[in-house]
Amino acid sequence: MTLSVAKAIYLVLAIGWYIIRIPHERRSRRTPVSRSARGIKERILLSISFTGLGILPFAYVAFGFPRFAKYAFQPTLAWAGALLAAASLLLFYLTHRALGRNWSVSLDLRESHKLVTSGVYTYVRHPMYSAFWLWAIAQALLLPNWISGPAGLIGFGTLYFFRVGEEERLMSGAFGKQYQDYINRTGRVVPRLNSAHPPH
Ligand code: SAH
Secondary structure (H helix, E strand, C coil), X not given: CCHHHHHHHHHHXXXXXXXXXXXXHHHHHHCCEEEECCCHHHHHHHHHHHHHHHHHHHHHHHHCCCHHHECCCCHHHHXXXXXXXXXXXXXXXXXXXXXXXXXXXXXXXXXXXXXXXXXXXXXXXXXXXXXHHHHHHHHHHHXXXXXXXXXXXXXXXXXXXXXXXXXXXXXXXXXXXXXXXXXXXXXXXXXXXXXXXXXX
């Protein structure tokens, strides 16, 4: 593994994620929203996440920026990053497929929104966020730069910690006991080990 290959893997991850999303973005524009928790806070969080997972690593891959923060490339770390990048893309594909028309870039409930609790949603409530965490870790392992590498963890981490509670309140408000039961048998981004209420 060389630095150029590691940079190329980051690009494949970012472009692959975007390609997986395109049909969902198109469809979501046509699917009416019945309730939304979008607002200025969501917009700021999305920008922070986009900067950390997209703009900063791209600036490094394309221009080597910022030069002062680079360190020696570690092939072993990059190999681990490549594996996580592949796992992340697979999980993105599965989560988008499972969410279907209920997908949204932000926090929206659509007309006749269905609560998805099957497929990759069986054991984890936020598998798409698990995929973003995998992306962020992969980025840190692939890019030998103290700023561009960890930027994804900080950027997506900010979005995640400020959004996930609000998202669960939105879902609870819409699905009541059904969502509470779902919370009781699942983990947020990592499957529960000793679930008191195993999924049936
Ligand atoms: N947090 C989820 C989904 C991210 S997409 C994940 O990480 O996989 C965000 C949109 O998905 C929001 O509009 C939210 O209302 C919707 N959503 C979240 N969980 C859902 C579920 N289990 N079923 C259907 N829609 C869901």
